[in-house]
Amino acid sequence: MNFSTADICENTKMGREFALLGNYETALVYYEGVVEQLHRLLQTINDPGRKEKWQKIQQQIIQEYEQVKDIQDILNGFKSDSHCDRPTTAQMNYDDVPSDQIVWSSPTSKDPEVWPSPTPVEHKPGPPVRSTRGGRRSEAAKASNVSKVGNSSRAVVSKRGDNKSVKREDKSKKEGKKDEAKEQMEQDEKKFDTSGYDKDLVEMLERDILQKNPNVHWDDIADLEEAKRLLEEAVVLPMWMPDFFKGIRRPWKGVLMVGPPGTGKTMLAKAVATECQTTFFNVSSSTLTSKYRGESEKLVRVLFEMARFYAPSTIFVDEIDSLCSRRGTDSEHEASRRVKSELLVQMDGITNSEDPSKVVMVLAATNFPWDIDEALRRRLEKRIYIPLPTMEGREALLRINLKEVEVMEDLDITEVARKLDGYSGADITNVCRDASMMAMRRKISGLTPEEIRNLPKEELELPVSPEDFEEAMRKINKSVSKHDLEKYVEWMAEFGSI
Incomplete structure (x- = not known):
């Protein structure tokens, strides 16, 4: 993938912030981008459970997008309806209308800051008042009218204050939901469970996982057409056609690239990782070597456990002759022999017969193939020569x-x-x-x-x-x-x- 879940989270955050600030057009642009990124991400996920979670997140984002779009449409409608025939509060003469005949309309706008003008409704006139008390009645009506207008204005101001507090509460709720969605995205990312393993060893190996695409394609490597064809058949095609590579056609356990230094063996390994779009473990002898007794074997075991967890994955071991030379020589150390034995045992158990798509491929390279242990050579079933360029x-x-x-x-x-x-x-x-x-x-x-x-x-x-x-x-x-x-x-x- 050319993007990560962090990009999705960041774009979602920007879209929600612009929506809260009232910049709905920019918010819609961010939401559209997030929906497109989620659509591409779902195409790369094979795990049904993980895919279902991402689909729920996508539905939530689409709902938010529709809500922002509805608000934008309403605001555009307000802009187009610029004329209004109703009199404003300043234009009305409340002295000419009896106080008991004024009816204030309730707020109907979705924006709590926007209120409609009060609309007087005339009813049938009440019983006539004797002329001797007409002056006093008129003054009392005016006083009552002013009092009601003042009370209504205070009520409107109080209502606005209440709506502002409601708006702040809604904003805090939206921010809480935004943080929850971000946490859900981060938790949904596949993470290896460290329970039962040494956490420091797992963190050490995770630093060697190429989370991002190496971005090296076959066309970037000159010549070596035969090596490309063999690697594609041994590594790439089983990822693309898992139903075909079953039984006797099962994928190769390991591939060994042999050749002089500087012929492009590491570049080929990066191209394999790019074409397969798998989790790529770039391992060297220093990664699996420790000064503490028994820790190197644990590192080898944790490496293959993580590879099975992140499968389909590729473990690339450069200069494998330094890690797994011939056993039984006089210069061989006991700790080195244990590491080699653990590596051989793990390579025998990497095949997942239940799901052919969950493949763990060991890809190794060496300049000294004659120094490799015989048992490892047997497990690296496909041995390819990378010659000098033609x-x-x-x-x-x-x-x-x-x-x-x-x-x-x-x-x-x-x-x-x-x-x-x-x-x-x-x-x-x-x-x-x-x-x-x-x-x-x-x-x-x-x-x-x-x-x-x-x-x-x-x-x-x-x-x-x-x-x-x-x-x-x-x-x-x-x-x-x-x-x-x-x-x-x-x-x-x-x-x-x-």
């Missing part, structure tokens, strides 16, 4: 690395790729980086620090020339020897499973 791969790597840098028209990328034969992907990246800095080095040569700081950016960003690449290739040599490549080929010929 001619097409080197050319693609050059174009990827130079896409943000201006190059001269006479720079022949194909010729440069031919000269980089035997270079790994990391070596080619280093060559491109060094070549792109050659013009800057020539420009600042012999200048003082003050002159360097005053140089304009346009004078430094010069296009890369073929001579820059020639000089960079003279400085940077290949990092993989032919002897090393022969060892990889021999090991894959004996133990590979392409």
Whole structure:
């Protein structure tokens, strides 16, 4: 996902605050965004219980959206109805109407600050009064009228004060509901139960969970088409087609990527996590190593328990040879042997036969496959060779690395790729980086620090020339020897499973 539950909570909070402040148009924009985010989130949830909770939250947000929209429509109606034929309080002469014939209309507006003007209603005249007392009667009526108007005004003011207090109470209730909904969203996020485990160990492993998407796709990796196809078949397709990968077609327990350093094994692991959209555990030997006796084995166990809880998930162990080398050697420590044994036991129990979609895949990478323990090699059922880039791969790597840098028209990328034969992907990246800095080095040569700081950016960003690449290739040599490549080929010929 490109957003988190924190984004949903924040947008909901902003929408409610704007609604409370009376800025209903902005509030509607935030509410529409939250509804769209919830709709996308529901498409990624497979757990029925968790999905039902999010659907209830979505319904609540939609109800709030409809209420704000109704208020906005009413206010727009008030704006359009700008004329009013009824006389205002200031325009009425209450002296001409008997006090017992004045009827005040009750407030009907939804806004407690808006009150309609009083509407006098004339009734049939009462019995006639003798002329001898007409003056006194008129004065008494006026006094009574003024008294009633004053009492009514005080009642209106009192009523307004009461409505303001009610409004404050409603605002506090809405804020309470907003906080409750936020807490519900945070609690609904899947959280591993630490009961029965050491809380410090769980927190240590949670720091290695990539909660956000690594955002590395297949197209971002040049060449390695065969490795991509094998990884997609071994890891990605079982996530997409859980009903097909059952029985004898069950997913592989583990995949081992073998190859020289700098060929893109870690990038492939990130691409797998992105394409699968699974919980990605990036584990190293330091994560599972502790100075306290027995704690390393607990870390391995908690790691796999968390992976099963967050399944489908991928556990990526880089440089696995440092964690699980051959057992039985003279230099092996007792604690190291226990960690290896626990790792092997956990890998045998990661398959969930009841739900094929709840897959825990172990993805490992190494530069020294001949040092891996035989039992671990057996559990890493799919062993893939990640070779040095081919001619097409080197050319693609050059174009990827130079896409943000201006190059001269006479720079022949194909010729440069031919000269980089035997270079790994990391070596080619280093060559491109060094070549792109050659013009800057020539420009600042012999200048003082003050002159360097005053140089304009346009004078430094010069296009890369073929001579820059020639000089960079003279400085940077290949990092993989032919002897090393022969060892990889021999090991894959004996133990590979392409």
